[in-house]
Amino acid sequence: MNTQDWTGWQRAVIKIGSALIAPNGCEVSGQFILPIAKFINDARAQGKEVILVSSGSVAAGRNEIKCHNQGVTIAEKQAMAAIGQTKMMANWQRFFDVSCAQLLITHGDLRDRRRYVNIKNTIRELLANNIIPIINENDTVATEELKVGDNDNLAALVALICDADILFICSDINGLYNADPKTTPSAELLPIVDEINAAIYALAGDTQNKIATGGMITKLQAAEKTTNNGIHTFIVNGKTENTFSKLSDKEHVGTWFKAVHNKDTAKKQWLKYTLHASGKIVIDEGAKTALLGNGASLLAKGVVSTQGNFIRGEAIDIEYNNEIIARGLSQYSKSELDLIAGKDSAKFESILGFKHKEEIIHRDDLVLFNS
Ligand SMILES: Nc1ncnc2c1ncn2[C@@H]1O[C@H](COP(=O)(O)OP(=O)(O)O)[C@@H](O)[C@H]1O
Numbered sequence: 165m166n167t168q169d170w171t172g173w174q175r176a177v178i179k180i181g182s183a184l185i186a187p188n189g190c191e192v193s194g195q196f197i198l199p200i201a202k203f204i205n206d207a208r209a210q211g212k213e214v215i216l217v218s219s220g221s222v223a224a225g226r227n228e229i230k231c232h233n234q235g236v237t238i239a240e241k242q243a244m245a246a247i248g249q250t251k252m253m254a255n256w257q258r259f260f261d262v263s264c265a266q267l268l269i270t271h272g273d274l275r276d277r278r279r280y281v282n283i284k285n286t287i288r289e290l291l292a293n294n295i296i297p298i299i300n301e302n303d304t305v306a307t308e309e310l311k312v313g314d315n316d317n318l319a320a321l322v323a324l325i326c327d328a329d330i331l332f333i334c335s336d337i338n339g340l341y342n343a344d345p346k347t348t349p350s351a352e353l354l355p356i357v358d359e360i361n362a363a364i365y366a367l368a369g370d371t372q373n374k375i376a377t378g379g380m381i382t383k384l385q386a387a388e389k390t391t392n393n394g395i396h397t398f399i400v401n402g403k404t405e406n407t408f409s410k411l412s413d414k415e416h417v418g419t420w421f422k423a424v425h426n427k428d429t430a431k432k433q434w435l436k437y438t439l440h441a442s443g444k445i446v447i448d449e450g451a452k453t454a455l456l457g458n459g460a461s462l463l464a465k466g467v468v469s470t471q472g473n474f475i476r477g478e479a480i481d482i483e484y485n486n487e488i489i490a491r492g493l494s495q496y497s498k499s500e501l502d503l504i505a506g507k508d509s510a511k512f513e514s515i516l517g518f519k520h521k522e523e524i525i526h527r528d529d530l531v532l533f534n535s
């Protein structure tokens with residue numbers, strides 16, 4: 165898409181925060197859903213495609229679980245999500261004549277390349293069959309190390325999977341302000357953000373709402389992922405009545421984070437934004453020059469040391485001079501790599517008794533940061 169014009173979008177991901185599903189902090193309500201559903205129906209009537217990422221399952225199930233502690237336990241929250249998810253889905257379905265489909269996913273699903281491709285294919289099939297995919301994190305199964313953790317980042321990852329043109333993050337606030345308006349009433353709205361940098365992150369605070377997750381910080385993380393991959397992103401107020409009629413009329417509303425063009429391939433997007441590194445290797449100057457200057461694969465010869473605990477096929481970060489410069493999929497486990505670091509690949513068989521590949525990370529499995 166053109167970086168200066170968002171209005172020609174064909175495929176959108178729309179993320180709905182808990183406050184819009186459960187304005188009273190529990191159960192579900194159609195109050196703020198109706199104008200969003202109308203926007204979606206109008207867009208679909210024009211041949212556009214919409215994928216929803218909806219929060220609200222925990223809030224929707226809140227009243228049905230007796231909480232014994234002062235704070236809510238993880239098990240109590242997961243039980244709330246299990247009950248609330250069906251309520252949230254039913255709440256959406258009543259606004260559409262076509263079927264809604266439920267997809268519950270975790271970070272564990274997204275970082276597995278095969279499952280990632282399955283999710284992509286399923287969404288593609290649902291859209292082709294005129295169905296509205298509604299995605300939420302699978303809160304009932306997600307453990308700390310398996311979850312995305314918030315639906316802003318999940319929505320950004322979904323936008324990347326679906327190759328969306330635009331992401332609308334619908335919250336209870338008009339957009340990004342220069343301070344949290346809930347604590348600083350004089351704060352001012354930023355209508356356009358060209359680049360998400362440290363100064364922009366410095367404006368963002370956490371949420372004040374006990375049923376929500378992440379506040380403005382996770383929204384910026386999401387917008388950084390999407391805009392760097394050519395996806396325009398808006399934060400808009402889903403509680404304001406005319407937000408969606410304005411968007412339908414192609415009027416700017418809220419904060420627009422402009423797309424930045426980037427030539428990353430789908431696989432490189434997945435490497436850069438979806439995977440968590442399981443370990444780290446430090447490389448020497450020769451290897452750094454080969455990676456950054458010549459677009460080469462990483463050879464064992466240039467590996468100085470390893471950290472973490474990774475197996476073959478897992479993502480690892482590559483560090484030079486105390487800076488992470490790249491990430492890639494390792495052809496060797498940490499214990500194997502410790503034995504062959506600094507060695508020529510001709511010696512792999514005599515050291516390990518086998519050789520998976522000449523290179524430690526093939527350049528096709530490698531993504532450079534700051535490129
Ligand atoms: N700089 C900021 N601009 C706007 N909102 C901010 C800012 N910093 C923190 N916030 C908070 O982020 C909240 C929105 O995030 P959150 O409560 O997690 O909503 P959602 O459920 O829609 O994800 C706002 O209501 C506001 O209190």
Ligand SMILES: N[C@@H](CCC(=O)OP(=O)(O)O)C(=O)O
Binds near residue numbers: 183313315
């Ligand atoms: N998956 C959780 C929502 C997590 C989340 O990010 O909430 P929110 O900040 O309201 O978008 C749920 O359905 O309750």
